Amino acid sequence: MNPQKTYSVDEAQKLLENYCAYQERCHKEVKDKLLKMRMIPEAIDQIMVHLIANNYLNEERFAKAFARGKFRIKKWGKNRIIRELKFREISNYSIDSALKEIDLDDYYQTLHELTEKRIAQVKETNIYKKKKKVADYLLYRGWESNLVYEKLNELIK
Structure with missing residues (x-):
């Protein structure tokens, strides 16, 4: 243009x-x-x-596609998806509707896989530092803190 x-x-x-x-x-x-x-x-x-x-523009359809794509491809957690949708001035109704597109079983499975993968990548011998590094990574990607710490306590002994 x-x-x-x-x-x-x-x-x-x-x-x-x-x-x-x-x-x-x-x-x-x-x-x-x-x-x-x-x-x-x-x-x-x-x-x-x-x-x-003429249905070229539909906020709810955009929010659903955005949430599905960012979760499936970039493996973002709900917090990050919500933050990005709010940045794009999407209504709370559309955000809630978009989050329902994410299957909970897939969500927990993805968190588990992401956590295991990151634990393997972090070359830290101190268990507390290792937990912090993995937690920081997952929190940055928008995973809920209660789920992150629960998963870390389950996987790192």
């Missing part, structure tokens, strides 16, 4: 339809894109309404 170019509402609408059809987008990303295109607030509102009405 040329930053000097100006777009008609129809041109911008077509571009944004393609932008949203390519992958799920949140409202904030689309609004930022329209602002970069130097669209006026009235045009932004009109395009946003069009995208939502």
